[in-house]
Amino acid sequence: xxxxxxxxxxxxxxxxxxxxxxxxxxxxxxxxxxxxxxxxxxxxxxxxxxxxxxxxxxxxxxxxxxxxxxxxxxxxxxxxxxxxxxxxxxxxxxxxxxxxxxxxxxxxxxxxxxxxxxxxxxxxxxxxxxxxxxxxxxxxxxxxxxxxxxxxxxxxxxxxxxxxxxxxxxxxxxxxxxxxxxx
Numbered sequence: 001x002x003x004x005x006x007x008x009x010x011x012x013x014x015x016x017x018x019x020x021x022x023x024x025x026x027x028x029x030x031x032x033x034x035x036x037x038x039x040x041x042x043x044x045x046x047x048x049x050x051x052x053x054x055x056x057x058x059x060x061x062x063x064x065x066x067x068x069x070x071x072x073x074x075x076x077x078x079x080x081x082x083x084x085x086x087x088x089x090x091x092x093x094x095x096x097x098x099x100x101x102x103x104x105x106x107x108x109x110x111x112x113x114x115x116x117x118x119x120x121x122x123x124x125x126x127x128x129x130x131x132x133x134x135x136x137x138x139x140x141x142x143x144x145x146x147x148x149x150x151x152x153x154x155x156x157x158x159x160x161x162x163x164x165x166x167x168x169x170x171x172x173x174x175x176x177x178x179x180x181x182x183x
Contacts, residue, residue: 120157
């Protein structure tokens with residue numbers, strides 16, 4: 001959380017735990033049962049490689065809400081677990097949409113990585129004093145100074161830039177920049 005006011009505006013205990021104690025306990029049981037099924041004998045952890053179809057699974061459980069699944073768990077609890085997992089992934093990825101001054105899309109993966117869209121066509125259509133168009137462009141850089149790997153790929157003016165920060169230096173800079181920007 002960013003600051004004291006942000007923490008106060010996010011009442012996890014009084015706004016979630018106190019509202020739904022029985023439901024949260026049921027979701028925890030579903031989480032453990034899923035871990036026991038997919039990772040027998042291993043400590044409880046979210047193995048994201050085992051399920052990536054949150055919304056389809058959520059819809060399946062919604063159709064049977066109010067009943068029990070074959071493993072004895074409530075469909076409603078599985079529905080809630082899938083909803084939480086979908087929301088968690090959405091928040092982690094934080095899609096930043098284009099603004100008036102920046103027509104590119106940014107997809108953040110926490111503080112470690114992001115994907116940034118590239119569209120050269122805007123320069124040709126817009127009123128700029130320069131024109132830069134990539135027919136085919138592939139760029140790979142290992143930025144040893146800041147600890148990041150960057151890959152850029154553009155074909156016929158449309159492409160992406162991927163950046164992965166494998167060093168804490170950049171993570172600290174990103175956090176500092178976000179704090180200054182008020183995000």
